[in-house]
Amino acid sequence: MATIYDVARLSKVSAKTVSRVLNGDAPVGRETREAVEVAMAQLGYVPSNAARMMRSQKSGLVGLITGAISLPSEALQPQGLPDLFIVQGIQRAMAASGMTMMIADTGGRLDRVPHLIQTFLRHRVEGLIYVAEFHQKVELPRVPATTPLVLANCFDAIGTPAVLPDDARGQRDLVSRLIEAGHRRIAYLTLPLHMVATTLRTAGYAAALAQAGLPYDPALVDCADYEGREDETQILWDIIDRLLRLPDPPTVLCCGNDKMALRVYGILRSRGVKVPDEISVAGYDNYRVIAETLFPPLTTVDLSYTAIGVRAAQRLLAMISEPAAAQPQEDRAPLLVSGPVYWRSSVTERPASKIANLKLVRED
Amino acid sequence: MATIYDVARLSKVSAKTVSRVLNGDAPVGRETREAVEVAMAQLGYVPSNAARMMRSQKSGLVGLITGAISLPSEALQPQGLPDLFIVQGIQRAMAASGMTMMIADTGGRLDRVPHLIQTFLRHRVEGLIYVAEFHQKVELPRVPATTPLVLANCFDAIGTPAVLPDDARGQRDLVSRLIEAGHRRIAYLTLPLHMVATTLRTAGYAAALAQAGLPYDPALVDCADYEGREDETQILWDIIDRLLRLPDPPTVLCCGNDKMALRVYGILRSRGVKVPDEISVAGYDNYRVIAETLFPPLTTVDLSYTAIGVRAAQRLLAMISEPAAAQPQEDRAPLLVSGPVYWRSSVTERPASKIANLKLVRED
DNA sequence: CGATGTCATGTCACCGATGTCATAGCCAAG
DNA sequence: CTTGGCTATGACATCGGTGACATGACATCG
Numbered sequence: 001m002a003t004i005y006d007v008a009r010l011s012k013v014s015a016k017t018v019s020r021v022l023n024g025d026a027p028v029g030r031e032t033r034e035a036v037e038v039a040m041a042q043l044g045y046v047p048s049n050a051a052r053m054m055r056s057q058k059s060g061l062v063g064l065i066t067g068a069i070s071l072p073s074e075a076l077q078p079q080g081l082p083d084l085f086i087v088q089g090i091q092r093a094m095a096a097s098g099m100t101m102m103i104a105d106t107g108g109r110l111d112r113v114p115h116l117i118q119t120f121l122r123h124r125v126e127g128l129i130y131v132a133e134f135h136q137k138v139e140l141p142r143v144p145a146t147t148p149l150v151l152a153n154c155f156d157a158i159g160t161p162a163v164l165p166d167d168a169r170g171q172r173d174l175v176s177r178l179i180e181a182g183h184r185r186i187a188y189l190t191l192p193l194h195m196v197a198t199t200l201r202t203a204g205y206a207a208a209l210a211q212a213g214l215p216y217d218p219a220l221v222d223c224a225d226y227e228g229r230e231d232e233t234q235i236l237w238d239i240i241d242r243l244l245r246l247p248d249p250p251t252v253l254c255c256g257n258d259k260m261a262l263r264v265y266g267i268l269r270s271r272g273v274k275v276p277d278e279i280s281v282a283g284y285d286n287y288r289v290i291a292e293t294l295f296p297p298l299t300t301v302d303l304s305y306t307a308i309g310v311r312a313a314q315r316l317l318a319m320i321s322e323p324a325a326a327q328p329q330e331d332r333a334p335l336l337v338s339g340p341v342y343w344r345s346s347v348t349e350r351p352a353s354k355i356a357n358l359k360l361v362r363e364d
Numbered sequence: 365m366a367t368i369y370d371v372a373r374l375s376k377v378s379a380k381t382v383s384r385v386l387n388g389d390a391p392v393g394r395e396t397r398e399a400v401e402v403a404m405a406q407l408g409y410v411p412s413n414a415a416r417m418m419r420s421q422k423s424g425l426v427g428l429i430t431g432a433i434s435l436p437s438e439a440l441q442p443q444g445l446p447d448l449f450i451v452q453g454i455q456r457a458m459a460a461s462g463m464t465m466m467i468a469d470t471g472g473r474l475d476r477v478p479h480l481i482q483t484f485l486r487h488r489v490e491g492l493i494y495v496a497e498f499h500q501k502v503e504l505p506r507v508p509a510t511t512p513l514v515l516a517n518c519f520d521a522i523g524t525p526a527v528l529p530d531d532a533r534g535q536r537d538l539v540s541r542l543i544e545a546g547h548r549r550i551a552y553l554t555l556p557l558h559m560v561a562t563t564l565r566t567a568g569y570a571a572a573l574a575q576a577g578l579p580y581d582p583a584l585v586d587c588a589d590y591e592g593r594e595d596e597t598q599i600l601w602d603i604i605d606r607l608l609r610l611p612d613p614p615t616v617l618c619c620g621n622d623k624m625a626l627r628v629y630g631i632l633r634s635r636g637v638k639v640p641d642e643i644s645v646a647g648y649d650n651y652r653v654i655a656e657t658l659f660p661p662l663t664t665v666d667l668s669y670t671a672i673g674v675r676a677a678q679r680l681l682a683m684i685s686e687p688a689a690a691q692p693q694e695d696r697a698p699l700l701v702s703g704p705v706y707w708r709s710s711v712t713e714r715p716a717s718k719i720a721n722l723k724l725v726r727e728d
Numbered sequence: 729c730g731a732t733g734t735c736a737t738g739t740c741a742c743c744g745a746t747g748t749c750a751t752a753g754c755c756a757a758g
Numbered sequence: 759c760t761t762g763g764c765t766a767t768g769a770c771a772t773c774g775g776t777g778a779c780a781t782g783a784c785a786t787c788g
Contacts (some may be wrong), residue, residue, distance in 0.1 A: 001488070001510070003744055014768045019746060027765055044508065049486040050414040050423070051744035054773040059414070084448040091469050100483055103467045105455050119464055122413040124365075144408065146365070233659065259657050262626075266659025269633050290653065293623050295597065295630025367774055378738050383776060391735055415774035418743040732787080739780075750769080758761080 002043040011039035022047060053124065062099050062316065063120030064090060065113060066131040067106030082305045083133045086152050089309020090129060097317050099126070114141045121147065127316045130154065131309075135165055135197045148319035152312035153305070159332050161319065163312040166338035167197045170301040171204030171254075172211075174282060174341050178252055179212045182350045183280065187243050187250035189224035189236070189260060198223075198256070201284070205254070219246060225256055236260070237267050244273070251280060252347060258283035258290040261298055261346075280347040291342065299347040302339030311337055366407035375403035386411060417488065426463050426680065427484030428454060429477060430495040431470030446669045447497045450516050453673020454493060461681050463490070478505045485511065491680045494518065495673075499529055499561045512683035516676035517669070523696050525683065527676040530702035531561045534665040535568030535618075536575075538646060538705050542616055543576045546714045547644065551607050551614035553588035553600070553624060562587075562620070565648070569618070583610060589620055600624070601631050608637070615644060616711060622647035622654040625662055625710075644711040655706065663711040666703030675701055 004022075008015040013032055020026045021036040028036075039045075053059050066083045087103065094101050102123060104116045120128060121144070128147060132138055132154035139156055143149050151162040178186055188205050191198045202221065209216050222239050226232060243250055255261040261283035268275055275281050275296060283291060283300035291298040315335060368386075372379040377396055384390045385400040392400075403409075417423050430447045451467065458465050466487060468480045477494075484492060485508070492511060496502055496518035503520055507513050515526040542550055552569050555562045566585065573580050586603050590596060607614055619625040625647035632639055639645050639660060647655060647664035655662040679699060 004746095005744075015744085016746080016769080017767060020767085023746085025746095026767090029766060032766080046482065046485040048418075048488060048744055050417040050488065051773090052746075053414040054412075054418065054744080054775090055746040057773080084452075088448070088469065091467065092471060095468065095471070100487070101467055103455065103465055104459065105452065107456060107459070118410065121410040123464070124412060124414065259653055262654070262657045263659060266629075266657075270659065287653070289623055289651070290626070293626045295627065295634065368776095369774075379775075380739080380777095381737060384737085387776085389776095390737090393736055396736080412774055415743090416776070418745090418774080419776040421743080730788100732785100734785080735783085737781085737783105740778090742777085743775090745773090747772080748770090751767085752765100753767105754763100754765080756761100756763085758759105 001048075002045040004045070004047065006043055007036060007039045007045050010043065011035040057124075059124040059126055060098065060100055061120075061123055061125045062094055062101055062127045062129065062313075062320075063117075063123070063125040064101055064103045064129045064131065065106065065116050065120075066103070067108055067133070082153065082303075083131045085305035086131045086309035086312070089306035089311075090131070090152070090313040091309075092306075093310045093313030093317070097313075099317070117141065117143055127320045129312055129316055131312075134195065135167065135200075137196065148316060150312050150316040150319070152308055155334055161315055161332060162334040163308050163315060164334045164336055165197070165303050165305075165308060166336035167200035168204035168207070169336070169338045170284065170303065170341075171201035172208040173204075173338075174284070174299075174301045175205050175208035175254065176211065177341050177343065178254070178280075178282065178347065179208065179214065181347060183252045183347075184214060185217075185220065185248055185250040186252050186254060187220040187222075188254045189222060189239060189256055189264070191223075191225045191256035191260075192227055193223050201256075220250055225260060233263060233267070236263055240264065240267055240271075244271075244279075252282060253279060254282045254284075256284060258285045258287040258298060258300055261300070262290050262294060265294060276346050276348045282347055286339065286342050291344070294346070296346050297344035299344045300342050302342055304337065304339040307339070308337050311335055365412075366409040368409070368411065370407055371400060371403045371409050374407065375399040421488075423488040423490055424462065424464055425484075425487055425489045426458055426465055426491045426493065426677075426684075427481075427487070427489040428465055428467045428493045428495065429470065429480050429484075430467070431472055431476075431497070446517065446667075447495045449669035450495045450673035450676070453670035453675075454495070454516070454677040455673075456670075457674045457677030457681070461677075463681070481505065481507055491684045493676055493680055495676075498559065499531060499564075501560065512680060514676050514680040514683070516672055519698055525679055525696060526698040527672050527679060528698045528700055529561070529667050529669075529672060530700035531564035532568035532571065533700070533702045534648065534667065534705075535565035536572040537568075537702075538648070538663075538665045539569050539572035539618065540575065541705050541707065542618070542644075542646065542711065543572065543578065545711060547616045547711075548578060549581075549584065549612055549614040550616050550618060551584040551586075552618045553586060553603060553620055553628070555587075555589045555620035555624075556591055557587050565620075584614055589624060597627060597631070600627055604628065604631055604635075608635075608643075616646060617643060618646045618648075620648060622649045622651040622662060622664055625664070626654050626658060629658060640710050640712045646711055650703065650706050655708070658710070660710050661708035663708045664706050666706055668701065668703040671703065672701050675699055 004015045004018050007018045013036060017028060017032060018036050020028050021033050066087060091101055102120060106112045128143060128149045129152055130140060131152045136154050137156065138154045149160055151160050155162040155164060175186060190202060206216050224236050224239050226235060253264055255264055261281050264281055265275060273279055283298045286300045286302035291300045368379045368382050371382045377400060381392060381396060382400050384392050385397050430451060455465055466484060470476045492507060492513045493516055494504060495516045500518050502518045513524055515524050519526040519528060539550060554566060570580050588600050588603050590599060617628055619628055625645050628645055629639060637643055647662045650664045650666035655664045
């Protein structure tokens with residue numbers, strides 16, 4: 001591959017002048033510049049970042065580590081989608097800033113992370129982002145203090161800057177909206193209890209009720225997702241059965257995520273309960289493939305993973321450009337990203353009170 | 365950041381000896397090695413890839429370009445998932461080979477590709493992979509012949525090495541399996557006609573029928589996806605309505621993808637037609653969030669994007685290690701990747717012939 | 729016992745850019 | 759006519775490693 005010296009020779013100037021043409025950091029005579037440009041084009045010259053980096057000590061690189069790492073359990077949903085959306089968001093923001101991204105994934109093995117970080121450091125990345133697959137607590141190996149690190153969709157015990165979904169607010173917004181629409185008996189089918197999102201969203205659910213002066217009825221809240229269990233559909237079926245038999249049954253089922261809502265649709269359908277005429281259903285994630293395609297389309301909360309990615313990237317870029325130690329302490333707090341409620345026809349505006357109940361009787 | 369000279373000074377040897385410890389490419393005395401290792405640890409030394417690259421002329425990098433680029437139309441499904449799975453596969457294979465991946469996405473703008481390639485060339489990537497979002501024909505700017513390029517999920521007019529899903533075979537396998545299960549009237553609801561996958565899968569559908577000696581009935585094949593049209597659910601409804609009213613209606617609906625199958629479930633449900641008792645449904649993609657979560661779970665064809673990614677990476681690695689021009693011409697042919705049929709309970713083994721028909725009458 | 733080979737290590741140039749400093753030409757101000 | 763300032767350019771060192779080659783100390787072999 002042609003070097004700057006080849007270009008210099010061909011255009012009969014010094015290498016330094018070619019460098020000046022490349023970087024435009026000093027005046028270059030018009031004719032000289034043109035001659036150099038011709039020579040570069042003719043040779044197909046592409047400057048070497050490696051050489052440039054050696055002098056300038058700036059790599060223009062950021063490293064991204066992703067992977068399905070969980071601290072508590074190893075058994076997760078085998079999806080791994082959210083992190084990919086986050087990656088897209090990060091990529092977008094990084095590209096806009098002129099940074100090039102190096103990406104590596106752990107393939108689920110936490111023990112590989114140190115090695116990946118090492119690889120990135122060899123390339124002298126100017127910053128690192130770690131992306132988790134779902135909102136969780138992580139524990140990463142220390143990275144040199146000179147290399148800024150941002151956590152996306154996760155946080156750690158030592159206060160590393162993080163960007164997180166605002167689960168509490170999302171669920172609260174949704175439930176508030178349901179209450180506005182006239183719903184009073186709102187069931188909440190949660191994701192596994194050990195998940196951070198579950199805790200936060202349940203709090204959001206409770207907050208919305210409290211704000212509206214409605215009672216929190218424990219009978220309406222149940223964990224409906226025991227990941228990996230064979231009989232998960234059966235569990236969900238039983239919970240729905242129990243809810244529908246309540247003396248004062250819910251008029252809407254809030255599901256832990258859109259995927260659960262999809263399953264709920266199937267169960268309700270096989271019981272002959274019509275959505276939304278007889279009971280409303282809401283999800284979480286705005287997982288469009290499901291939410292928009294389901295019939296009727298699903299009311300849900302947007303969990304904009306892309307936005308989390310963008311914010312994480314911006315946060316990292318700020319840390320890179322700033323004098324490092326100059327981070328005010330409020331900047332250490334996690335940044336919460338929230339998305340809007342998407343109101344679709346799976347929820348009625350004026351709930352049909354007890355029709356679901358009647359239906360239940362007919363079914364039996 | 366500490367350099368090799370710092371390590372050399374601290375451990376009282378020459379820089380070259382430190383280099384030998386690092387690379388293990390020449391014998392180093394036991395004590396010397398240990399002293400060097402101690403010094404490296406003490407200084408937190410991380411070798412600079414840039415410097416190494418300058419001498420060795422090997423970057424250990426591969427570039428990956430991804431993005432929602434379509435040649436024919438700009439209006440696509442806003443999903444962008446497949447390419448991300450492919451990226452995961454590539455990443456996995458690359459990591460296994462010791463390569464580091466740089467990734468860039470086009471954000472949908474084809475005109476950015478040259479710039480991205482330029483960036484990669486500056487980093488002296490040893491190879492490039494271009495990943496498309498769905499099976500399509502693309503037209504990329506020329507890259508220097510010295511940098512191998514592989515296309516994943518797409519192909520071009522000039523025979524660039526490619527890795528593609530075997531759509532024809534996948535659909536043929538599925539339909540053959542349906543025929544084995546006793547189905548004779550198999551409807552096929554295709555994706556948009558301009559898509560490469562549609563042409564190939566329709567051919568696969570026809571091939572399976574031909575192989576079994578069954579007639580190809582044009583009345584059973586229809587395009588059910590006019591992307592972006594407002595009334596797409598209506599179109600699908602009308603098609604299903606027409607199919608169910610046929611004198612000899614289908615016993616199974618093969619959908620262009622799992623997402624369409626999800627929509628079909630909704631329509632059938634609202635018509636009171638039971639799946640699979642009254643009619644069977646099959647999808648394509650094995651999009652697990654849908655296929656496994658739907659009730660009943662969906663029979664579909666696995667379109668292993670991850671495998672496409674792995675194969676593309678392997679192909680690129682082969683091109684990198686080989687003497688380049690030594691590619692036999694059969695290696696120029698696209699590599700087709702096929703996945704298995706996932707047989708789930710949305711399809712009956714012995715179809716209930718005309719019950720769907722009766723149902724239709726009742727509904728009216 | 730000298731020739732040869734292997735081990736362990738060092739010296740030095742070089743990879744391809746850029747930063748620093750020098751220099752030559754030109755023009756305007758003093 | 760100097761002098762200072764600006765433009766346009768080049769010489770050279772340097773970034774942090776590695777390749778080529780050299781060297782000294784031993785061990786082995788015929």
